[in-house]
Amino acid sequence: GESVGLHLPTLSVQEGDNSIINCAYSNSASDYFIWYKQESGKGPQFIIDIRSNMDKRQGQRVTVLLNKTVKHLSLQIAATQPGDSAVYFCAETAGENEKLTFGTGTRLTIIP
């Protein structure tokens, strides 16, 4: 079946450095993508989203890049802080029914 996956299950980054988390998706019909942050014992927290008619979107310290040709998206976090340590999930959906398919997740650890 269709799935959304991640290349790296864990990532350790020095505080202050930039981090890049990658995600591959296989559903060519997906037209909306979201990155979520999940801290231990909590629900997912929305970070940033992007629609398929865009290839880049920036937020505060975060940037999402979408490459539809290779079905890949990434989350860049600039100037990482200890509070950025969490598991990050990409999610995708096709159409407006908001049924999200989550990727496998990447655990980001910020080293002080």
Place this chain on the structure above:
Amino acid sequence: GAVVSQHPSWVICKSGTSVKIECRSLDFQATTMFWYRQFPKQSLMLMATSNEGSKATYEQGVEKDKFLINHASLTLSTLTVTSAHPEDSSFYICSARDQGRISGANVLTFGAGSRLTVL
């Protein structure tokens, strides 16, 4: 901002008993809520879509008679795990869509989750 509350945040029960988890949208109305389960170090898997005033739509492989979903009002959906067994131990998370906002997944708000441990 939109807030979704789940209760209880954690529960321990004996095998064979039933457990009810509540999902409430505190400051908005939600005609649609979603229930997920998440095993340790794994991703969220959609279990079912809860529709206010109608039957829930279950994902393939999810037993509707075991995971009873009721969405009786625009602010409350409940998930009841019936005859729970140790393999049902998991983190259950709901999300709700603010029907007053333009559609799109960014209008989904997630609850903090409910951790179920079945002994």
